[in-house]
Amino acid sequence: MKYELIVIGGGPAGLAAAVSAYQNGLRRIAIIERDLQAGGILNQCIHNGFGLHRFHEELSGPEYAGRFIDMLPGTSIQLFTDTMGLEITKDKRVHCVSAKQGYQVYEAESIVLAMGCRERTRGAIGIPGDRPSGVFTAGAAQRYLNIEGYMVGRRVLILGSGDIGLIMARRMTLEGAKVLACVEVMPYSCGLSRNIAQCLNDFDIPLYLSHTVTDIRMKNGRLSGCTVSRVDEKRMPVPGTEMDFDCDTLLLSVGLIPENELTRSAGIEIDRRTNGPVVHENMETQMEGVFACGNVVHVHDLVDYVSAESERAGRAAAQYVLNGEASGECITLRNGACVSYTVPQLIRPDNVEKAAEVFFRVNRIFSASRVSVYSNDQLIAQYKREHMAPGEMERIQLPKALLDKADGEITVACEEA
Template identity: 60%
Template sequence: MIINADVAVIGGGPAGLAAAIECRKNGIENILVIERDRQLGGILNQCIHPGFGLHVFGEELTGPEYAQRYINMLAETDIKTMTDTMVLSLSSDRVIRAVNAQTGVAEIHAGAVILAMGCRERTRGMLRIPGTRPAGIYTAGTAQRLVNIEGLMPGKNTVILGSGDIGLIMARRMTLEGSKVKGVYEIMPKSGGLKRNIVQCLNDFGIPLHLSKTAIEIHGKERVEGVTVASVDENLSPIKGTEEYVECDTLLLSVGLIPENELSRGAGIAIDPKTKGPVCEKGFETSVPGIFACGNVYKVYDLVDNVTKDSVLAGRSAAEYLKSRSF
């Protein structure tokens, strides 16, 4: 099956939705948004806490509320969507191969492509924390999905490694759901999270934040039974003699996000080794003409409001690109 589109947007999270809507506003007619999950909205669907929308809407919304505003805006247009659809490949001449249960493998030929695949979390494997490999180790985002979407509690006694925003949010969330959060351990001398999250998610609940400390070993055969933590020196190496055993049945990791650029690489798009996102000259156009990038696939953002603002610009650039080519 071959589908033609003026603009194909890969990813139906906040970035993809804002970019698609902006393309429509700029007169582009045949727009297709491809989303791998069963519904639009991306990671916002599991971010049920407030704090979104202060800059864009001037009011405080939860993640699903913020996403819903864009889903509603999209519904008022004739933008087409394919959900539960996985993109398998993207080529430099803007051919997308995507698969779902209804149409099978489809080829989408697009005039312009907007990349909005978001990011993934760094894992235990990448941190190379020694020790055993029991159940009960999750990235903070996966734990967030389990608690907020699946209705499952990862465990009773939680240690959080890394003080990224998702980790801070999950410290509060796990506490509210009845888990004892023993502490948040951050290898750096300061937290990578927003100040307001440290106040509202840790301080307000009496959860200690341990700076310049990290986990050096994971214990437990079937479930996690504990972690050994230690202070680190200025080279981030553990200091002998400062080891401390913390009993827990759950370890959540909030140690950074990585833009998901496997598709971009497949299309030959140049990737910035520092941001791990596409190198974009201006207007969020990548090194491959006609392919644009926005949101966390471009670089990891702190605030969704900023994702929206930049994605609008990316959508506008894609529209301009198409118009300049049709004349």
């Protein structure tokens, strides 16, 4: 049987895309999920704060995922769990494997890539020192604690102020561990300010900005201590600033990487700025009929935005199968001053109904500022912001009328007001 749509990944992005494709007329839909149940990373994100935009209430991760999982039974969407996607070919065949079904090849008319992202590890940032047990990525520790029920340590140091690290600082503290400090190499925090407030400040956990771990020590195979040093403007450790922490665990929250092995295997163009596929306004990749959404495209800070973006991808997949490929002239989006990337990277104005939503991140902290949109050096739109930070995803709406006026390219830039 040929599927109209195969969605790779049953996390928040894949679920929203599949449901949206169903609501827009597709019936033969399959979701390929490698875990035993759908829900993705939300299942281990047991903290609250999800769904404020989407459902106007504060839910935990599993609750948010549950609301989407509950939509499946009324549909013809097939969910293959415990099934690993291995390869996507140019003729839209999806190769996958599971213990139950063995090696399978499914044909699809369209594909949505929703594989999410994974954590950067110790190897990626090259921390010197011994290689003991007790060094975990924050997300791995979160899974051990919240899903498997293992306490990973008693005296904890956290490197990186990303949201997962902050959330784990609170979680480990509530479970009885002593979290000694959170250490961040940048001069600003990379997580949401609310998480600094409710995860660190609530428990008097110090945050060392412009500091990093410069040594890891081991005793009997287990982590026995870490050295933390201040860093200069070039992020190089400053000799003489070393502090020793007597800890048995180091959690790393040092960034996330979109998981695009399947995307690459299909020969789909990847944007080096996001490490995700280059996408159009409707989340279509550079390969016709293949769409992408969620953290596989760019790392989001709010799942609410993932759901919205993924519904757009699901709807677009349905339109592709039912009406054929979207067409029209293409505008290229470029990142100007202080903007590190934009998503989408390409917009076809003919394919935009009212406005195109553009996500981006800034590369430094801004107080009162302006987001300026230029086309061929002409300022065509401006948006005010009170505060922007690299840890917080920004978005603007570009109205269709404005896109129709743009000439070939658009640049998004930020500057102080």
